[in-house]
Amino acid sequence: MNIKNVCVVGTGTLGTQIAMVSAAAGYTVKTFDIRQNALAENLADLKRTIEDKNARPRVPFSEWNGLRERISQFSDLPLAVKDADLVIEAVSEDLAIKNKVFAQLGELAPPHAILATNSSSLPVSRVEKSSGRPELCLNLHFSRPLEGMLHVDLMGGSRTLPEVMETGDGFLRSLGCLPLRVNKEMLGFCFNRVWRAVKKEVLHMWADGAVDFRDIDRGWISFTGMKEGPFGFMDQVGLDVVYGIEMVYFEHSRDPGDRPPQALKEKIERGELGVKTKKGFYSYPGPEYLNPDFMSPDKH
Numbered sequence: 168m169n170i171k172n173v174c175v176v177g178t179g180t181l182g183t184q185i186a187m188v189s190a191a192a193g194y195t196v197k198t199f200d201i202r203q204n205a206l207a208e209n210l211a212d213l214k215r216t217i218e219d220k221n222a223r224p225r226v227p228f229s230e231w232n233g234l235r236e237r238i239s240q241f242s243d244l245p246l247a248v249k250d251a252d253l254v255i256e257a258v259s260e261d262l263a264i265k266n267k268v269f270a271q272l273g274e275l276a277p278p279h280a281i282l283a284t285n286s287s288s289l290p291v292s293r294v295e296k297s298s299g300r301p302e303l304c305l306n307l308h309f310s311r312p313l314e315g316m317l318h319v320d321l322m323g324g325s326r327t328l329p330e331v332m333e334t335g336d337g338f339l340r341s342l343g344c345l346p347l348r349v350n351k352e353m354l355g356f357c358f359n360r361v362w363r364a365v366k367k368e369v370l371h372m373w374a375d376g377a378v379d380f381r382d383i384d385r386g387w388i389s390f391t392g393m394k395e396g397p398f399g400f401m402d403q404v405g406l407d408v409v410y411g412i413e414m415v416y417f418e419h420s421r422d423p424g425d426r427p428p429q430a431l432k433e434k435i436e437r438g439e440l441g442v443k444t445k446k447g448f449y450s451y452p453g454p455e456y457l458n459p460d461f462m463s464p465d466k467h
Contacts, residue, residue, distance in 0.1 A: 168281070168334040171195060174251040176244070176268060178202075180405065180443075181285055182257030183209040184313035190234045191226045192342045197239045199247035206240055216403060216442055217314060219452050220394045225315045225343070248276045253338065255307060257285040260411040265289065266297040273298035281331055283307040287408070288355050288363070288415045291324040301326040305335050308356055311403075312344055320356035322349035354419055363416065366409065367425070369397045374428030380448055384456055398448040399456045402441035406448075410435055 171194065175186040178200040186206065190196045198206060210231060217224050226234065241247035248254055254276050256268050265284060272282050282304050284291050295301035305327050308320035319339050323332050332348075339346045347357040355363050373380045384396025401409050413427035434447070441447030449455050460466035 168330055170252045170334065170338050172250045172252045174199065174248050174254045175257060176254060177257040178205040178209060179257060180209060181309055181311065183213070184311055185255055185257060185285065185309055186238050187226060187234055188312045188342050190237050191230065196237070197241060197247045197251070199241050199244050201242055203240070203242055206235065206238065210235060212442060213313065215452055219454070219457055222314070222394065225313050244271060245275050248272060251276050251280045253281045253283065255283045255285055260287055260289070260408060260415060262289060262293060265294045269294040269297040273300055281305065281334060283335065285309055287359055287412045290322065290352050290354065292352060295324040295326070302328045303331055305331055306356060307335060307339070308359055310358065312342065317344045318347050318358050319344045320349060320359055321346045322352065322356050354416065365397055366401065367413065370428055370431060374430040385462060388462060395456055399454060402447035402449055404441065405443055406431065406440050407435050
């Protein structure tokens with residue numbers, strides 16, 4: 168199965184990055200978003216975040232404008248998906264919304280097109296029926312590839328054809344990404360399930376008042392050598408997105424221990440969503456964890 172034309176539906180934080188790395192790999196890329204400036208706005212925010220960390224993006228900044236100009240942006244879904252060989256849905260982590268989108272994609276995309284969801288937790292089997300083509304559906308969960316996090320969870324649904332999985336694997340490798348294959352359907356897939364275990368634990372440690380979130384991040388930075396800890400990373404993802412993902416796990420298990428803390432919900436209600444609102448656990452730009460004093464034994 169040959170992929171030449173890629174369509175990304177939803178150009179939020181991850182959709183924007185998927186579109187950019189796909190364009191950088193030479194694919195013809197179209198995007199759909201109801202907000203016409205979403206791609207440009209998210210790229211501007213991402214550039215500031217990377218510069219704040221003094222990091223190096225997967226694709227050099229000097230190439231960003233050229234790549235963005237090569238990406239065709241649409242606010243009309245039929246036009247966006249008309250010639251697609253692969254459609255990657257990257258909308259809100261809401262099952263009803265994803266089913267609605269997959270139903271539309273099933274009607275509008277070419278019959279041969281593979282439909283993938285970039286869901287952070289939901290197995291594609293929960294939306295494949297809506298598409299009318301379950302054999303062509305799969306999970307492709309990216310982890311901020313433009314920032315250099317190149318692992319991608321790859322998982323099929325209940326009827327995904329083997330050649331669709333192989334095509335998905337080949338597509339990811341062509342982007343320079345590392346496919347993490349999940350051979351048996353599970354909520355959260357491979358790496359994202361591991362990250363979720365960390366995220367759940369640290370959120371409750373913070374909300375229960377057991378440990379200051381900054382000290383959790385200090386321990387993580389010391390252990391891993393990364394530039395941010397779990398709370399800094401959640402700010403980058405968006406705390407509303409984090410809350411929605413945690414609710415998926417809670418609604419699946421109905422275990423009270425899986426319910427995200429009320430304190431997290433209250434931050435969201437105050438509009439403290441992370442980098443995109445300039446305030447989450449930290450304030451932006453220039454978050455505290457990037458200050459050299461943050462890790463100094465004598466300064467905190």
